[in-house]
Amino acid sequence: MFATPKYTPTPRKLRREKTTLSSNSDSEREPVHVYCRLRPLPENNSVASCVKLLSPQEIALICETKGVKKEIRYKFKHIFTSYSSQKEVFDHVAYPLLEDLLKGKNGLLFTYGVTGSGKTYTLTGEQENPGIMPRCIDTIFNTIGEYQAPQDRLNEIRTKSRTPKSNRKANGDKISYANDGAKILLPNENTLFAVFVSYIEIYNNNVYDLLDEPNGRSFQNKILREDSQKNMYVNGVVEVEVKSAEEAFEVFNSGQRRKRMGYTVLNSESSRSHSVFNIRVVQLEQLEGKRTVPDRNLITVGRLSLVDLAGSERTNRTQNTGTRLKEASSINNSLMTLRACLEALRENQYTRGNKMAPYRDSRLTYLFKSYFEGDGSVQMIVCVNPSTDDIEENLHVMKFAEMTQDVKITKSEPRVYATPMKRTAERIQTPARNVEEIGPYIDNIIKALKHRKNKAKALDKEIKDSTDDFRRRLVETNQGCVLSKTEIRSLKQVIHKERQKAHNLEVKVRDVESTNAELMSRNDELQGQVRSLRNVVDEKDLRLNQNKLEREKTKQKIALASEKMSQELDAKLRRQREHLNAEMKAKEVQLQKVREILNTETIVEPTESVETQADTECAATQTPRSNGGHQSRRNLISSTPRHRRSRSAGEVWLEHNAVRPVPLGTVMQPTMKKRKSVSRLTKASDVTNPKQSKYCLVAQEQDADGEVETKLYKGDIVPTCGGGAQVIFNDVERLRQESPTS
Numbered sequence: 001m002f003a004t005p006k007y008t009p010t011p012r013k014l015r016r017e018k019t020t021l022s023s024n025s026d027s028e029r030e031p032v033h034v035y036c037r038l039r040p041l042p043e044n045n046s047v048a049s050c051v052k053l054l055s056p057q058e059i060a061l062i063c064e065t066k067g068v069k070k071e072i073r074y075k076f077k078h079i080f081t082s083y084s085s086q087k088e089v090f091d092h093v094a095y096p097l098l099e100d101l102l103k104g105k106n107g108l109l110f111t112y113g114v115t116g117s118g119k120t121y122t123l124t125g126e127q128e129n130p131g132i133m134p135r136c137i138d139t140i141f142n143t144i145g146e147y148q149a150p151q152d153r154l155n156e157i158r159t160k161s162r163t164p165k166s167n168r169k170a171n172g173d174k175i176s177y178a179n180d181g182a183k184i185l186l187p188n189e190n191t192l193f194a195v196f197v198s199y200i201e202i203y204n205n206n207v208y209d210l211l212d213e214p215n216g217r218s219f220q221n222k223i224l225r226e227d228s229q230k231n232m233y234v235n236g237v238v239e240v241e242v243k244s245a246e247e248a249f250e251v252f253n254s255g256q257r258r259k260r261m262g263y264t265v266l267n268s269e270s271s272r273s274h275s276v277f278n279i280r281v282v283q284l285e286q287l288e289g290k291r292t293v294p295d296r297n298l299i300t301v302g303r304l305s306l307v308d309l310a311g312s313e314r315t316n317r318t319q320n321t322g323t324r325l326k327e328a329s330s331i332n333n334s335l336m337t338l339r340a341c342l343e344a345l346r347e348n349q350y351t352r353g354n355k356m357a358p359y360r361d362s363r364l365t366y367l368f369k370s371y372f373e374g375d376g377s378v379q380m381i382v383c384v385n386p387s388t389d390d391i392e393e394n395l396h397v398m399k400f401a402e403m404t405q406d407v408k409i410t411k412s413e414p415r416v417y418a419t420p421m422k423r424t425a426e427r428i429q430t431p432a433r434n435v436e437e438i439g440p441y442i443d444n445i446i447k448a449l450k451h452r453k454n455k456a457k458a459l460d461k462e463i464k465d466s467t468d469d470f471r472r473r474l475v476e477t478n479q480g481c482v483l484s485k486t487e488i489r490s491l492k493q494v495i496h497k498e499r500q501k502a503h504n505l506e507v508k509v510r511d512v513e514s515t516n517a518e519l520m521s522r523n524d525e526l527q528g529q530v531r532s533l534r535n536v537v538d539e540k541d542l543r544l545n546q547n548k549l550e551r552e553k554t555k556q557k558i559a560l561a562s563e564k565m566s567q568e569l570d571a572k573l574r575r576q577r578e579h580l581n582a583e584m585k586a587k588e589v590q591l592q593k594v595r596e597i598l599n600t601e602t603i604v605e606p607t608e609s610v611e612t613q614a615d616t617e618c619a620a621t622q623t624p625r626s627n628g629g630h631q632s633r634r635n636l637i638s639s640t641p642r643h644r645r646s647r648s649a650g651e652v653w654l655e656h657n658a659v660r661p662v663p664l665g666t667v668m669q670p671t672m673k674k675r676k677s678v679s680r681l682t683k684a685s686d687v688t689n690p691k692q693s694k695y696c697l698v699a700q701e702q703d704a705d706g707e708v709e710t711k712l713y714k715g716d717i718v719p720t721c722g723g724g725a726q727v728i729f730n731d732v733e734r735l736r737q738e739s740p741t742s
């Protein structure tokens with residue numbers, strides 16, 4: 001590794017005597033310029049903003065207490081929105097500081113804000129989108145490229161500016177940032193430049209040199225010293241001379257690497273320390289004449305300190321414990337001391353008092369003491385994360401910013417170091433002879449130099465005017481830009497919302513389409529079912545029609561059959577009727593004959609007993625004649641014993657009925673004038689009663705057609721020798737009822 005030259009400045013003689021703050025008039029002081037930079041919110045609109053931009057110089061923080069919204073307004077020198085580019089920030093804030101730096105004025109720029117608000121992004125940035133520090137380095141080297149001091153003059157610069165000789169070289173940590181070629185116009189081209197950088201860190205109120213070699217695994221805690229002119233410096237800090245932007249970045253990167261190494265050693269995090277990157281530009285203005293002209297070179301030294309402060313949150317928000325709590329309280333102490341110092345300065349300024357600022361209470365304030373006491377201009381960028389989650393912290397940051405802008409600091413003058421008077425005097429005490437010799441030349445040279453100087457001044461003024469004009473126009477354009485950007489942002493939000501709506505609608509349409517498709521398929525299914533049901537119904541209809549047809553056919557068949565049957569039955573009936581009529585006629589004829597016989601019997605009654613005997617014998621011997629039944633009956637009747645009662649006395653019939661005869665309600669009744677009806681013959685006397693001569697057995701039967709036929713079996717009761725009686729049946733009568741319809 002390379003050696004580490006230490007820088008311990010010796011007391012220096014300044015042209016300008018330092019004055020105390022309170023004794024300066026307002027024209028000799030300038031306020032601390034406070035800028036505000038808003039970092040963008042996440043693109044997905046997941047976080048609401050608590051910041052409202054009112055103008056390029058004014059914002060309002062919207063805070064809500066107990067449901068009541070309140071707007072608190074804050075003014076800044078300029079507000080960079082989330083759309084402001086890194087270049088815009090550089091042009092506004094750092095470019096004027098660089099101009100001052102190249103004039104030999106000191107500058108302090110620090111970023112302040114809560115963790116994650118964009119402090120490091122603003123100061124360092126990214127390789128493609130560099131922040132203030134890389135742009136400063138690039139701009140310095142773009143400007144001084146051809147005016148860098150050659151090696152032989154560097155020793156002179158070192159001697160005259162008390163700059164330590166550095167043999168440290170950047171080694172390997174190569175990193176490059178996009179260079180936009182920005183330059184600063186140099187008023188004097190007869191100047192040689194040398195650039196030195198140092199990088200320190202203040203952690204837990206200790207100062208560590210990030211370019212120093214660590215002692216094993218630990219970093220050496222550096223001491224802050226004050227020189228006789230009351231300027232602060234880090235004792236033994238390593239300053240590396242850089243010849244190009246790349247070298248400067250390499251040095252910065254090696255410091256970053258050490259910083260990371262330190263985190264593991266010190267168990268720290270990125271925002272838990274304050275880091276300070278110093279750029280020192282030493283200029284050697286050459287006023288060289290001829291060999292005999294006294295060497296009266298002037299050295300101008302300017303320093304720019306870029307400070308990335310640690311996050312400003314309060315301990316109760318982060319709920320830290322142990323090491324973290326120590327870190328947080330150390331950060332808070334340093335920031336509180338910074339605040340107290342600024343407050344003291346402000347108070348002195350208002351009251352014209354001489355209150356002591358507590359610089360020594362913190363390394364941070366102690367280191368920058370000289371800046372606050374007029375050793376350079378002070379600028380601050382307040383970084384704000386507009387998320388509503390950070391509202392409380394942002395309110396504290398804003399209060400601090402508000403107070404800081406009230407502080408006015410004595411305007412600094414370029415630090416110019418002249419060659420020691422003794423040495424100049426020695427040179428001037430050259431022999432008079434020589435002066436006389438070169439006198440005319442000197443006058444000419446002085447005239448030419450004066451002319452050149454005037455020309456340079458005019459040019460300087462012109463450049464300054466055009467720069468001011470350009471800056472004014474740039475600010476105007478920027479203001480327009482800021483408003484357009486705000487508009488664009490709100491339009492973007494509208495577009496985002498519309499896109500979301502469209503997306504939601506698309507989702508809905510997709511849902512509806514899928515539901516529609518489902519319904520369509522269900523509809524198809526149902527239609528299929530309807531078709532199959534229709535087929536079933538058609539089949540059933542067909543079967544029904546076939547059944548109907550068959551039924552019709554059957555009906556017709558039945559009708560035909562019944563007609564045929566009825567015809568047959570009619571024919572049968574007719575035949576039976578004819579048959580019955582014939583029978584009836586025959587019976588009537590028989591009856592007629594019986595009547596005739598009876599009538600004749602009544603007439604021949606006195607001879608009846610004789611004839612009866614003869615008839616009986618005759619009947620017994622005779623063969624039956626052709627009218628058989630009737631004849632035999634007549635014979636039987638004629639053979640009746642003589643003791644038969646006379647007809648005039650009247651026949652008494654013994655009518656033997658069924659126990660429960662079927663009531664027929666017949667109109668025609670058998671002629672039995674005197675009769676005794678019995679349903680059961682229980683004793684002999686029922687038959688042997690001499691008063692009874694006729695017996696009639698009434699029987700009811702059902703014929704083949706289901707009709708009831710009443711049969712009367714008639715006979716004579718004939719007494720027997722033994723005193724009994726016998727019945728001789730001699731006639732059967734049939735009584736039939738028929739339905740006229742059938």
Ligand SMILES: Nc1ncnc2c1ncn2[C@@H]1O[C@H](COP(=O)(O)OP(=O)(O)OP(=O)(O)O)[C@@H](O)[C@H]1O
Binds near residue numbers: 039113115118271
């Ligand atoms: N203006 C911006 N534009 C785009 N990105 C940004 C901006 N500001 C911050 N960021 C992003 O926000 C994140 C946090 O930023 P950064 O690290 O700079 O915060 P910080 O304040 O330095 O935090 P810490 O205090 O922890 O160091 C980073 O990823 C950075 O890229």
